[in-house]
Amino acid sequence: MYTLLPAHQIALRVAELGRTIGEAYRGKPLTILGVLNGSVIMVADLMRSIEVPHRIGFVHASSYAGKTTESGSLSVGLNLMPDIEGRDVLLVDDIFDTGKTLVRLLDELRTYRPASIRTAVLLWKQGRSVVETTPDYFGFQIPNAFVVGYGLDYDDDYRHLPNIAVLEQCDLD
Ligand code: IMP
Ligand code: MG
Secondary structure (H helix, E strand, C coil), X not given: CEEEECHHHHHHHHHHHHHHHHHHCCCCCEEEEEEECCCHHHHHHHHCCCCCCEEEEEEXXXXXXXXXXXXXXXXXXXXXXXXXXXXXXXXXXXXXXXXXXXXXXXXXXXXXXXXXEEEEEEEEECCCCCCCCCCCEEEEEECCCCEEECCECECCECCCCCCEEECCHHHHC
C-alpha cells in the first residue's frame, strides 16, 4: 500500500472545490446528496467550505458485493433522502469509476423533479468509464488503480485513512 494523495493535498483541493461550488450556487436552494457510505468524509469536508446556505441528505448505493474489487450488481436506497422537488441538487460521491452508480442515481433522482442535478466526486478514475456522463466537479483524476482511504473502502475497511492510498496485490492476498 502506498500513498497516492496525502491528506493536506486533499484538504486544499476540497476547500477549493467548495469555494467554486459555493459561487455556482449563490442564491439557489442547494441540497447536497451524499452517496453512502463512501462520501461521508468528502461531504463533511466539502460542506464546511461551501459558503452559501445549503441542506444535506444521503442516498445509498453499493456496487461492490463484499470482498471484491470488481463491480457487482448495484443496489440503490432512497429512503433517507429529503424532499428535493424544486431544489438544486449536488450529488456527491467518493469516486467516479465506471460511472454506473452516478448514472443510475441521476436517473432515479430526476423522477423526484429537482430544479437541477450536478455531480461532484473526489476522484475520477481514468480509462474506466462506460457511460456518456462525466462528473461536473472532481477533485483529482487518478490512474486505474484500486484506492482506499478518505471514505473509500476495501471490504468495508480502510475508510478512516486520512490519505488516499493504492492497494496492491500483496495487500489483497
Ligand atoms: P462506478 O459505479 O463504477 O463508478 O463505481 C463507483 C463506486 O464503486 C464508488 O462509489 C465506490 O464505492 C466504488 N469504487 C470504485 N472504484 C473504487 C476504488 O478504487 N476503491 C474503492 N471503491 C471504489
Ligand atoms: Mg461508494
